[in-house]
Amino acid sequence: MNDTLKEAFGQIRAEQALKETTLSYLQQKTQGYRHAPAASYYRPLLSLAACLILVVCLCLWRAWFTLVSVISIAINPSLELDLNRFDRVISVEGYNEDGQALANSLSIQYLNYQDALEAILNSETVADCLARQELLSIAVVDDDAQRQQALLAGVQSCAAGHGQSHCYAADTTALEDAHHAGLSYGKYQAYLELLALDPDITPQQVQTMTIREIRQLIDDLTDSNPNPQEESSGTSGQGVGPSGQENGQGEGHHYGQEGGHHYGRS
Amino acid sequence: MRSEEEARRAIEQYSDLVRRLCMIHLKNHSDTEDIFQTVFLKYVLSSASFESPEHEKAWFIRVTINACKDLLKSFFRKHTVSLDEVLDQPAPLEDRHREVLEAVLSLPPTYKDVVYLHYYEGYTAPEIGHILGKNVNTIYTLLNRARHMLKETLGGDTGE
Secondary structure, eight states: OHHHHHHHHHTOOOOHHHHHHHHHHHHHHTTTTTSOOTHHHHHHHHHHHHHHHHHHHHHHHHHHTSOOEEEEEESSSEEEEEEOTTSBEEEEEESSHHHHHHHHHOOOTTSBHHHHHHHHHTSHHHHHHHHTTOOEEEEEEESSHHHHHHHHHHHHHHHTTSSBEEEEEEOHHHHHHHHHTTOOHHHHHHHHHHHHHOTTOOHHHHHTSOHHHHHHHHHHHHHHOSOGGGSOTTHHHHOOOTTOTTTTSOOOOOOOSBTTBOOOBO | OOOHHHHHHHHHHHHHHHHHHHHHHOSSHHHHHHHHHHHHHHHHHOOOOOSSHHHHHHHHHHHHHHHHHHHHHOTTSOOOOOHHHHTOOSSOOOHHHHHHHHHHHTSOHHHHHHHIIIIISOOOHHHHHHHHTOOHHHHHHHHHHHHHHHHHHHOSOOOO
């Protein structure tokens, strides 16, 4: 068997054409045996470039999917748009059933926030609410004051001509509190005002109410409340929530046609 | 870099060895051509000095086997081919040789190198272990199992 195997393997030989092809290849690759193939020099550079491209892609990916700002919209559908640093919507979250239904019905992911906002305001659900004179509350949350003001200006320009709207800047801590209570930021601010007047009110009760209904309840309780000091002093003129963030930012609040709330068409 | 003369000598001296290792591992002629180019270019560019012809031969065996394994891992290689193409030779093989080589090619991949290096190149188990970087006992086991498998396929005495 040893001889058989040896004899059989011995039949396999390199073809002359294969040897000649290999010699030609070596001649060409080494430019007549003078230079090593160029590929051996730039291959490490190519690898480095590939690594750099990968790192850049990872950074871009991270930047694209990092939440930077939030636009919180409350009318009756309550929903929030999470924005990246490129002002694109990276996720939409509904904070009540109507909000979830609206979020599911719209294709606004990765749109610019203004386009997304237009789509929401022009949606049948929101348009119906606005037609019923419901109050639209839009809060802009961003840790960077400059970005926040720019976003607020953009939001205000979108909201203009869409009924009674209230656009204002808010802070991250208050937003977290709102999420903890299961409410959008706008509704949470209204809830806090209501809570000051009616300590028995719960976030669950507020969740299904429209902003106008909450406001109406606040007005009713304010009218029947003999001690006006209990009302948050910040709501007067500024319509501010307990965080106090909005004071002094000068963005203005359009709530209230009477008393301390300046609701009105913006 | 080595000279053209050195390259010609190496090709004349080791091309059959490289060709047989390619036959064991690869499925088609274009892959064999790739391996020839890879192995001999590596030799031409290598600055390694060999202590003896045996050392040089062992280098070619190791480099060829590694190049074949790398190629087999490649996503773009051709995956299937008939045995006729694997055993394609300018002069047709006799049936008895073809039968033996087909039996060797049907062995699991880890056995084929060991069988070739032992039965054709005449290396001992410790030498094969040194060339392939494997434990000597593993080589003995592989040889033993390969011998049994070949005996089952081909029949007859497959003793040392």
